[in-house]
Amino acid sequence: xxxxxxxxxxxxxxxxxxxxxxxxxxxxxxxxxxxxxxxxxxxxxxxxxxxxxxxxxxxxxxxxxxxxxxxxxxxxxxxxxxxxxxxxxxxxxxxxxxxxxxxxxxxxxxxxxxxxxxxxxxxxxxxxxxxxxxxxxxxxxxxxxxxxxxxxxxxxxxxxxxxxxxxxxxxxxxxxxxxxxxxxxxxxxxxxxxxxxxxxxxxxxxxxxxxxxxxxxxxxxxxxxxxxxxxxxxxxxxxxxxxxxxxxxxxxxxxxxxxxxxxxxxxxxxxxxxxxxxxxxxxxxxxxxxxxxxxxxxxxxxxxxxxxxxxxxxxxxxxxxxxxxxxxxxxxxxxxxxxxxxxxx
Numbered sequence: 001x002x003x004x005x006x007x008x009x010x011x012x013x014x015x016x017x018x019x020x021x022x023x024x025x026x027x028x029x030x031x032x033x034x035x036x037x038x039x040x041x042x043x044x045x046x047x048x049x050x051x052x053x054x055x056x057x058x059x060x061x062x063x064x065x066x067x068x069x070x071x072x073x074x075x076x077x078x079x080x081x082x083x084x085x086x087x088x089x090x091x092x093x094x095x096x097x098x099x100x101x102x103x104x105x106x107x108x109x110x111x112x113x114x115x116x117x118x119x120x121x122x123x124x125x126x127x128x129x130x131x132x133x134x135x136x137x138x139x140x141x142x143x144x145x146x147x148x149x150x151x152x153x154x155x156x157x158x159x160x161x162x163x164x165x166x167x168x169x170x171x172x173x174x175x176x177x178x179x180x181x182x183x184x185x186x187x188x189x190x191x192x193x194x195x196x197x198x199x200x201x202x203x204x205x206x207x208x209x210x211x212x213x214x215x216x217x218x219x220x221x222x223x224x225x226x227x228x229x230x231x232x233x234x235x236x237x238x239x240x241x242x243x244x245x246x247x248x249x250x251x252x253x254x255x256x257x258x259x260x261x262x263x264x265x266x267x268x269x270x271x272x273x274x275x276x277x278x279x280x281x282x283x284x285x286x287x288x289x290x291x292x293x294x295x296x297x298x299x300x301x302x303x304x305x306x307x308x309x310x311x312x313x314x315x316x317x318x319x320x321x322x323x324x325x326x327x328x329x330x331x332x333x334x335x336x337x338x339x340x341x342x343x344x345x
Contacts, residue, residue, distance in 0.1 A: 011201035014194045017169035018058050021176045022096065024208050026066055029094060032180060033070045034059055035081050036098030040073040054098060056136060056195045082108040082133070086116045089131035094180055099135040101147045102189065105154065116185040117160030131186070132179040137165075138191040138232055138282060139319045139330050148319035148326075150283040152189050152230075156260035157287070162186040162213055163260040165231040167194070169202040171257060174211025182213065191232035191282075199235050216263035218270070222252035225340050226270040226277040228293060230256045233280040233331055240336035249344065259289045264296055271297055275306040276343040280331050285313045307343040312336050 012020065026032045038054045040063040053060030063071040074081040078099060085097035099108065112133070119127050139148040155163045162184055166172035172190070179186035219234060220241055229237035234255040241251035252270050256262070271277050277297055281290035294309040312331045320326050 010203060010206060012169050012204040013197055013201050014166075014169045014172050014190075014199070015057055017173040017202075017204045018176060018190070018195075019053070019060060019062070020204075020206075021173040021208070022059060022062060023065065025177060025180045026062070026070060028208070029180075031092065032094045032096065033072060033088065034062060034096045034098065035072040035074060035085050035088075037074055037076055037081075037100055039063075039098050040068070040071050055100065056190070056192070058134070058190075058195075059098070078104050078107040079111060083111040083115070085131055085133075086111055086119075086129070089116075089129045089185075090119060090127055094130045094132070096132045096134060096180065099133050101143075102135040102137050102151045103146045103149045104135075105151060112155075112161070112185075113158050117158045120184065121160060128183045129185050130180075130183050132176075132182075132188060133185070134176075134188045134190060136192050136195070137189045138193055139314075139326055140193045141196065142321065142323060142326065143192070144321040145318040148192075150189070150281075150314075152187070152259050153283050153288045153292075155187050156262075156289060156292075160185065161260060162258070163189065164213055164258045165189045165191075165256065167229065167231050167234040167255050167257065168199055169204050171211045171217070171255075173204055174209050175213065175257065177208055178210045178213050181210070186213065189231060193232050194235070198232070211257070214258045214261040214263060216257055216266040217255040218252065218266070219255045220251065220253040222250035223274055224250045224276070225344055226252045226254060226267075226274045227336065227340065228254045228256055228267065228277065228279045230259065230281055230289060233282055236331065236333050236336060237280055239333045240340065243333065243337050244340055249340070251340065256289075262289075262292070264300075267293060267296065268301055271301045272304055275304055277305075278310045278312060278336065278339045278343060280312045280336055282314050282331060285311065285316050288313065307345075310339045310343050312339050
């Protein structure tokens with residue numbers, strides 16, 4: 001057990017917190033394995049023991065600690081290793097499968113949508129699927145159209161999948177622990193900018209803990225307007241709230257954390273207090289989580305709204321490679337402030 005002083009001063013980055021929870025859950029339960037491309041990344045070869053762990057280093061050092069039977073490097077074949085992970089989960093293991101970028105869903109959609117999501121239902125509850133899939137989302141690092149999407153709305157649309165979107169090191173560790181221990185398939189969406197260090201280090205307890213799946217967090221309390229963030233956009237909402245506060249406004253920020261199941265109650269309770277809402281979502285606008293939240297508020301809180309729900313989103317276009325255009329693609333703090341001021345007029 002960590003001492004109280006260690007718990008108070010200890011700060012980790014997003015990647016460090018994620019790496020720690022993987023190691024802790026593998027130590028806690030021998031059925032937890034990690035499978036995917038470059039999760040070992042050179043493994044025990046001289047000079048590579050600590051040098052890799054995937055492009056975001058989430059699994060760095062785990063091969064040396066747990067060996068090749070629990071850290072399984074695979075060929076570049078998402079349909080193969082995601083399918084293998086589904087089968088492993090059905091037989092009692094708790095695999096963590098690294099779908100490196102969410103845009104690769106097109107290669108393994110059948111394994112996720114037709115097998116992982118439906119097996120518990122189709123077998124009358126007799127089969128559990130304790131599968132965790134981790135994947136990278138988001139623009140902002142020059143990765144172009146095929147490696148920069150968000151797409152969590154596609155997964156949230158499918159019954160049988162739980163979908164979580166961490167926003168900082170603390171809830172990344174807690175949500176990942178909850179995902180691994182869950183008996184249902186859980187997709188964990190990690191934004192590349194957060195993994196790259198935006199937001200800095202944060203207090204993260206060393207001892208294992210759980211952040212419940214399906215519960216949003218009120219990151220900041222306010223009374224004039226509600227801002228709803230998802231993953232990285234929560235960070236942007238908090239930045240916008242600071243600016244709006246300097247202009248004399250009281251802003252509430254809801255960190256959604258889970259897009260399926262979604263915490264409808266937290267959203268509606270906030271709107272009942274502020275009477276105005278802006279939803280910030282980096283996914284494409286059509287059939288998006290932001291659209292779902294907007295519909296929820298319009299249907300269940302219409303009579304108390306002082307202004308229509310407003311969305312701040314990426315445009316309905318592929319992510320551009322040009323840095324200038326990519327900056328315009330991502331919802332910005334300035335656009336959030338502008339939208340909040342519009343609904344508060």
